[in-house]
Every structure is written in C-alpha cells, then in structure tokens.
Amino acid sequence: MSDHVVPLEEMERDALTELVNIGVSRAAASLRKMAGQQVLLSVPSLEVVTRGGAATLIRERESGDLVAVRQDFEGVFSGRALLIFPESNSMALVRAVAGSALSDAEAAEMEDEALTETGNVVLNSCLATMANMLQRPLTMSLPQVVRGNGVGLFELMQVSTEEGGVVLFLYINFAINDRDIRGYIAMLMDLPSLQALRLLITEFIRRVIGDEV
Numbered sequence: 202m203s204d205h206v207v208p209l210e211e212m213e214r215d216a217l218t219e220l221v222n223i224g225v226s227r228a229a230a231s232l233r234k235m236a237g238q239q240v241l242l243s244v245p246s247l248e249v250v251t252r253g254g255a256a257t258l259i260r261e262r263e264s265g266d267l268v269a270v271r272q273d274f275e276g277v278f279s280g281r282a283l284l285i286f287p288e289s290n291s292m293a294l295v296r297a298v299a300g301s302a303l304s305d306a307e308a309a310e311m312e313d314e315a316l317t318e319t320g321n322v323v324l325n326s327c328l329a330t331m332a333n334m335l336q337r338p339l340t341m342s343l344p345q346v347v348r349g350n351g352v353g354l355f356e357l358m359q360v361s362t363e364e365g366g367v368v369l370f371l372y373i374n375f376a377i378n379d380r381d382i383r384g385y386i387a388m389l390m391d392l393p394s395l396q397a398l399r400l401l402i403t404e405f406i407r408r409v410i411g412d413e414v
C-alpha cells in the first residue's frame with residue numbers, strides 16, 4: 202500500500218468532510234463557552250493515508266516535538282482519535298483556554314489539564330456528531346495527553362499487519378482570541394473499520410439524497 206491511499210469515492214469524501222465540519226463547528230461553540238472568547242476552527246479537505254503517510258505529512262509541516270490528546274472509540278467502526286499540536290503551540294493554547302494572565306509556572310502546571318479538556322471537547326464533538334448523523338452509537342475512552350514525534354504517535358495504535366491501517370487526517374487552524382494555533386485531527390482505523398464506515402456513509406448519502414428528492 203502506498204503512503205497516499207484513495208479508499209473513498211469523491212462523494213464519500215465530501216460527506217465525511219462535511220460530517221467532521223459540523224462536529225468541529227460544534228466544538229468551536231463549546232470552546233467559546235469554555236474560554237469565554239471568540240473561537241474559530243477551520244477544517245480543510247480530508248486526507249486518507251497510511252500511518253506512514255500521516256507521519257510524513259506531519260514531518261513535512263512540523264520539525265519539532267508534538268503533543269496530542271488521544272481518545273479510543275468503539276462501535277460499528279473503531280479506532281483511535283488524536284488531536285495533535287506542535288509542542289511550541291501548546292502554551293499558547295493553554296493561555297487562550299485558561300487565561301492569558303497566567304504566569305509561566307501556572308501555565309505549565311495547567312498544561313495537561315487544559316490540553317485534555319480541549320481535546321475532549323474537539324474529539325468528542327467530531328465523533329459524537331459522526332455517530333449521531335450516521336445513526337450508530339460510539340463509546341469513547343477518557344482522553345490522555347501523549348507526546349512524541351509523528352511516527353511515534355501513529356504507532357501508538359497496534360493494528361494487524363494483515364489488516365493494515367489507515368488514517369483520516371485533517372489540518373485545522375484554531376483562532377482563539379486572535380491567537381493562531383495550528384493543529385491536526387487524525388483518526389486511526391484498521392481496514393475493516395474503514396469499510397464499515399464507508400457503508401454507513403453510503404447509507405447517510407442515500408438518506409440525504411432521498412430527503413432532497
């Protein structure tokens with residue numbers, strides 16, 4: 202399998218991107234309440250790549266260390282969701298969410314808590330929106346903060362070599378109170394889970410088209 206795989210048809214990709222867009226919009230509204238500040242989150246086009254391809258995409262954009270919030274999800278399709286930031290952005294995010302008046306020591310002490318809360322809001326919004334609109338329940342683990350490089354983060358999830366694995370990879374921009382904070386959402390799944398997701402997306406597209414006719 203090459204680094205860049207194309208297991209989704211254009212309509213499937215568009216539908217999945219739209220689902221994630223709706224989830225991220227809801228996440229922005231939740232973060233706005235939490236931070237008490239204007240929050241804008243953008244989600245551009247979706248990449249579907251291997252884990253090696255995802256690590257390459259990160260490495261092309263980020264040369265430094267990374268920090269991520271991860272949550273596992275289980276249901277008709279299962280996997281691991283990651284909200285990833287450059288380590289150099291993490292303090293800006295903490296100050297945006299927890300308050301810019303924090304001292305360096307206070308911000309450092311609150312870093313993991315603020316990252317966990319932010320990741321929980323963003324990932325839960327995306328996954329819950331997908332589950333709701335695809336009409337299938339998902340259960341999610343508690344969020345955890347992990348650190349490392351792109352390769353290390355994407356190797357955290359063990360999948361069978363026979364089944365392989367893919368990553369749904371999105372680049373996002375956070376603008377919280379005019380602070381530009383870039384980040385990434387990655388959903389790691391094995392191929393059977395991706396196939397299950399494709400079937401649900403096909404059902405979703407039929408429902409939407411049926412409603413519009």
